[in-house]
Amino acid sequence: MRIIIEDCKDDEEDTIIIKCKNIDKELLQLIYSVKMGSKRMMAFKDGSIVMLDPKEIYYFDTVDNKVFAYGEQEVYEMKVKLYELEKDFEGTDFFRSSKSSIINLSKIKSLTPAFNGRFEALLYNGEKVIISRQYVSELKKKLGL
């Protein structure tokens, strides 16, 4: 694969153009990692602003109409809606797991069946998050099942 870097004008936005015959799995992975790597999210912790790396986020959850991002130990408040995050992270490791949460697939240690067609995701930080029945098909699709 050839990599060409061109200068752009001052008023132009940095742009990555991919020229390919067809988009295969490897290329998709590359696009995902570029997408994930370039993103920084603004969050709040103890009244101060923090810039978060999405790769460090285990999951997002909504409590009382507020969205929180959960790291390995830390919890941050987000000022965006869950559906906005879902849209932002479309095609990345994140997937909608229930009406109130979004999980980072790379932070799931294992999955076990729960009651009523639901699944429980055990994360690498020891937390357990429920995957609703209606979102299991999305997870299956993401895993290539």
Next chain:
Amino acid sequence: MQRIKYLASLFPNIATGILISSAIFLSASGGSLGSLARILWQLIVCAFLCTLGSIIYPNKELSKKQTVILAVINYIYVNMIVIGCGIVFEWFDLQDWGRIIILSFLVAIVFIVVWCISVYKGQKLANEMNKKLAEYQKKKK
């Protein structure tokens, strides 16, 4: 195995279709087949009323406790319908406790079998997803 699974998934729909079309055909034939048609219609009514019991499950996320409570309510409802149909359609008498107990037992067996199948399917899917998850994460590293 895939073909057997496919056939098993088709079977309930085909059985229902045959039951309904047979009931219509036997009703139209009349004569000695009339009593057989009546039983088929009774079975269709009974199955329809039992199916209505599923309305109690809301289209929202349920806790473990809520799911168990609703399953118990559904079981009681199905029992009442089956026994009620048995009495109304004169399959047996209200005093016939032996048959009523056997019927309740059979309904319980159906519930247990359905539950076992869903547990088995859930575990199988979890195993498949865990395998794929491990592959996915390995590829990412």
